[in-house]
Amino acid sequence: MTNEDQARADIVRLAKSLFDRGFSVGSAGNISCTVEDGILITPTNSSLGFLSADRISKISRDGRHISGDKPSKEIFLHRAFYESRPSTGAVVHLHSTYCTALSCLADVDPQDCIPSLTPYVIMRVGQVPIVPYVRPGDEKAGRLIDNLRGKYAAVLLANHGPVVAGRNLESAVFAAEELEETAKLLIILRTMKVRYLTEAQVEELAAAFGKP
Ligand code: 13P
Numbered sequence: 001m002t003n004e005d006q007a008r009a010d011i012v013r014l015a016k017s018l019f020d021r022g023f024s025v026g027s028a029g030n031i032s033c034t035v036e037d038g039i040l041i042t043p044t045n046s047s048l049g050f051l052s053a054d055r056i057s058k059i060s061r062d063g064r065h066i067s068g069d070k071p072s073k074e075i076f077l078h079r080a081f082y083e084s085r086p087s088t089g090a091v092v093h094l095h096s097t098y099c100t101a102l103s104c105l106a107d108v109d110p111q112d113c114i115p116s117l118t119p120y121v122i123m124r125v126g127q128v129p130i131v132p133y134v135r136p137g138d139e140k141a142g143r144l145i146d147n148l149r150g151k152y153a154a155v156l157l158a159n160h161g162p163v164v165a166g167r168n169l170e171s172a173v174f175a176a177e178e179l180e181e182t183a184k185l186l187i188i189l190r191t192m193k194v195r196y197l198t199e200a201q202v203e204e205l206a207a208a209f210g211k212p
Contacts, residue, residue, distance in 0.1 A: 008053035019049030030072035033090040043069030073137030080145035090172040098183035133158040
């Protein structure tokens with residue numbers, strides 16, 4: 001099996017796993033990863049539960065469609081992560097329920113919408129800003145991600161959902177799951193008095209495990 005065949009198989013397996021557990025419904029969400037000579041990305045309007053490895057779209061690094069079905073309309077978002085954050089090997093965009101709920105709230109901090117609730121969100125995701133709303137598939141989303149200069153591994157698109165970058169497919173998917181579970185905790189705890197991790201505890205995590 002070539003590396004590209006493996007990457008195609010991994011996209012199908014991880015996308016189905018996300019779909020089967022309700023992290024994506026209908027044809028929402030898209031997943032991409034880099035390969036030697038370009039980027040693989042899920043086709044537009046495809047369901048993450050029912051992908052075919054040989055129909056996954058392949059595009060060049062500069063955005064030309066090389067093969068497979070028509071690529072996701074969110075290709076601009078994905079490319080912006082690869083370009084602005086060189087450690088990125090895979091990107092996951094979802095409309096997962098609790099992240100999307102958080103992205104619709106008027107009173108969250110747009111620079112840092114995920115407070116330090118648990119160690120794993122700090123270790124796997126880090127600080128998460130909210131990117132202002134643009135319509136799905138609008139190229140402007142790419143420019144908004146570029147403007148963040150690769151500082152963040154994840155963002156929430158306002159009134160839309162999360163975009164998470166990782167070194168490889170598994171780490172991007174695991175981080176997207178961690179972010180979704182943390183958003184769920186934040187919504188559950190919204191009316192309760194919460195004890196957050198202290199700055200010293202957050203620094204200890206960075207020292208022990210590095211930053212995402
Ligand atoms: P695509 O079907 O074009 O990938 O778009 C789905 C989506 O999640 C839009 O934000």
